[in-house]
Structures are given as structure tokens and as C-alpha cells.
Amino acid sequence: MSNFDASNPDAEHVQCAVCEKAIKGGQWFARISHGQWLVALCCPLCTEVFEAKPAAYIRRIETLSLLRSPEGPFKQD
Ligand SMILES: [Zn+2]
Numbered sequence: 001m002s003n004f005d006a007s008n009p010d011a012e013h014v015q016c017a018v019c020e021k022a023i024k025g026g027q028w029f030a031r032i033s034h035g036q037w038l039v040a041l042c043c044p045l046c047t048e049v050f051e052a053k054p055a056a057y058i059r060r061i062e063t064l065s066l067l068r069s070p071e072g073p074f075k076q077d
Helices: 044-052 052-068
Strands: 014-015 020-022 028-032 037-041
Touching: 014 052, 028 044, 028 052, 037 044, 044 052
Parallel strands: none
Antiparallel strands: 014 020, 028 037
8 A cells, every 4th residue: 555654653654755665664764844745765865866856756646645545536426
């Protein structure tokens, strides 16, 4: 299951905001807040990439979350 929200430190896993690798048990390299999001980064390289253009990655995460949520655009009435 996809989870980019790193605001819950007890979450079973969270995905790296850049490479989408699953990070288990709070083993992230860094957490960065941007707007309403607190995202996790798995390594120094991903952190660097994220910080170069955070808005682009946040937007991608928001899109992925929306698509995969029960309230997303593919919900059937
Ligand atoms: Zn990563």
C-alpha cells in the first residue's frame, strides 16, 4: 500500500518522496515538511533531489494519493 505521509512516526512504512522506495520502521534518512506534507527521504541523494524542486515532488505525491484514495476520481457510485 502506498503511503507518502511521514507525519505518523508509528506507521509501518512510508515511501521515499523521490524514488518511492518503501522505508520501514522509521529508517528514513530525513523528513522534510512542505506545505501540509511531511515527507520522508530514504538517502542523501533523494533528499538533495527533493530539495532542488520540492513542489514538483509534492505535486506528484498529491496526484498519486488522490488517484489511490477511495475518494479519488475512479470511484464508482
Ligand atoms: Zn529515495
